[in-house]
Amino acid sequence: MDATSDYRERLSVPLRWWVQGTMLVASLWLAVVVAVPEPLAWSVTAVAVTLMTVLLVRFGSPVISVSGGVLRAGRARIDVAHLGAVEALDADAARRAAGVDADARAYLLLRPYRKQAVRVQIEDPADPTPYWLLSTRRPTELAAALSAASPRVSPPRPSNG
Structure with missing residues (x-):
């Protein structure tokens, strides 16, 4: 096989999935920040961002x-x-x-x-x-x-x- 036949493609998720995930996390933050103390709201949001990132990266890997x-x-x-x-x-x-x-x-x-x-x-x-x-x-x-x-x-x- 020669170098011209090499091929590589990652099936990464589209940008719109990242935008939609970010909007979902922002909505979660808005819902949580009014119900619990602010430090807890930020902690919940950090967990949600981490979870979203891991899921989207793994699905698109x-x-x-x-x-x-x-x-x-x-x-x-x-x-x-x-x-x-x-x-x-x-x-x-x-x-x-x-x-x-x-x-x-x-x-x-x-x-x-x-x-x-x-x-x-x-x-x-x-x-x-x-x-x-x-x-x-x-x-x-x-x-x-x-x-x-x-x-x-x-x-x-x-x-x-």
Whole structure:
């Protein structure tokens, strides 16, 4: 695999989630500051800010990468030699693939704020997982990186949805 096929993307939460979380914490502070002493209100607010930050950072922490002949998606990893067809999915096709067309054995790394996805067929006979379905903001780039990483991976095809 050459350096041009390397790919890395973090599925971080959108800015609007941070804004909404901040507004929620501010509302909590307003509700608490009138009911309890001010130092306790600030303590409760500090705990809420910490909790919000931890939750949003952890939910947005998965990384998808193609490097060194390995596809990594969150905690899962697979050698690109075991990959088959790659399909970049638009929002409608991704919704169908995660819903009515889903296979319960598939590995899913989906985020509700990322509407597009890539479906990667798994060709390892020892692996019961038929495919990986990965949320991404750049499906064509991820599919191209996978195709460049392994001669067995067919060129990406766009979804017909």
